[in-house]
Amino acid sequence: MLLLYVLVAILAYLIGCISSAYIISKALFGVDIRTQGSKNAGTTNALRTFGFKAGLLTFLGDYFKGTIAVLIAMFIAHKGHLDVDLAKYIAALAVVAGHNWPVFLKFKGGKGVATTYGAMLGIAPLPTLASMLFFIVLVLVTRYVSVGSIFGVCLFPILMYMRSDYIGIWVCILLSISVIYKHKENIKRLLKGQERRLELKKK
Numbered sequence: 001m002l003l004l005y006v007l008v009a010i011l012a013y014l015i016g017c018i019s020s021a022y023i024i025s026k027a028l029f030g031v032d033i034r035t036q037g038s039k040n041a042g043t044t045n046a047l048r049t050f051g052f053k054a055g056l057l058t059f060l061g062d063y064f065k066g067t068i069a070v071l072i073a074m075f076i077a078h079k080g081h082l083d084v085d086l087a088k089y090i091a092a093l094a095v096v097a098g099h100n101w102p103v104f105l106k107f108k109g110g111k112g113v114a115t116t117y118g119a120m121l122g123i124a125p126l127p128t129l130a131s132m133l134f135f136i137v138l139v140l141v142t143r144y145v146s147v148g149s150i151f152g153v154c155l156f157p158i159l160m161y162m163r164s165d166y167i168g169i170w171v172c173i174l175l176s177i178s179v180i181y182k183h184k185e186n187i188k189r190l191l192k193g194q195e196r197r198l199e200l201k202k203k
Contacts (some may be wrong), residue, residue, distance in 0.1 A: 004080040005090055011076075012069040012091040016098020016115060019105055020061025021046045024054055034108055042110030044145045048199070059114050062099060066118025069095035074122070085123075089171045092119035096175060100182060111182035113149040116175050120156065124168065127159035143197035146186035153179045 021041040025033035029050055033041050037049040043062060047055025073091035077084040099115040101107040120128040135152030139145055154176045160168035180187070189195040 001080065001082060004076060004082055005087065008073045008076055008082075008087050009090050009094040011072055012094035013098040015065050015069045015072075016095035016100075017102035017104050017109075018061075018065055019099070019102055019109060020065070021058045021110060022105060024057050024061070025050065028054065034105070040110060041105070041108065043114050044198075048196075062110065062114035063118035063121075065099070066092070066095050066115040066120075067122045068118075070119050070122030085167060088123050089167060092116075092123060093171060093174060095119055096178060100178065111149065112175075112178055113153060116153055116156075116179065120172075120175075124160065124163065124165070127156065127163065130159060131155045139198060144190065144195055145198050146183050146190065146195060150180060150183055150187075 019041050021033045021043070024046065025031055025036070033039075033045060033049065037045045039045070043055055043059040046058040069091045070088050073087040074084055076082065077087035096112045096115050096119060098109075100109045100112045102109045117128060117132055120131070131152050134155050135148040137148075138151055139148035142148070153172075156172035157169050157176060160172050186195055
């Protein structure tokens, strides 16, 4: 049984390692996104560097790999008679870890926001939609994607508490810490008033 949980973690991590931003930047533009713009392999950098279509494709790829990892975990859990909730949370943590620190790209990945939302969609759809709405409102009001990302994901522990999902609370705290850590440079720029506001590049 323990080996099946390990299998869930490994598969989810490897799925997370599939970098949409890297694949799209290489396939469509012939460059490595990690050498462009903010050098982050994520949606915002793809959006700013290559335009709306590339940003959207990156977001969808990163988002749904999170959902797919959780769905695979559910399948393995049902077949192997595992605790389904535990398997889903293991998958969520592992797929985000894979996105943030992908072994195939020398552990230089993205910040995990889209993948976190995708994974949480497979676990708690309504809290995920509420958090995403909060994210969108914050970005529209402030035009800082980093502000929406940090506070949007950090809303998850509160939402999971409202569901009395105590394992979910701790998992979401870990996911929130991960997002804050990956945004540490953004936070420094925000404090200095140097963070870039969102501007769409039409391509």
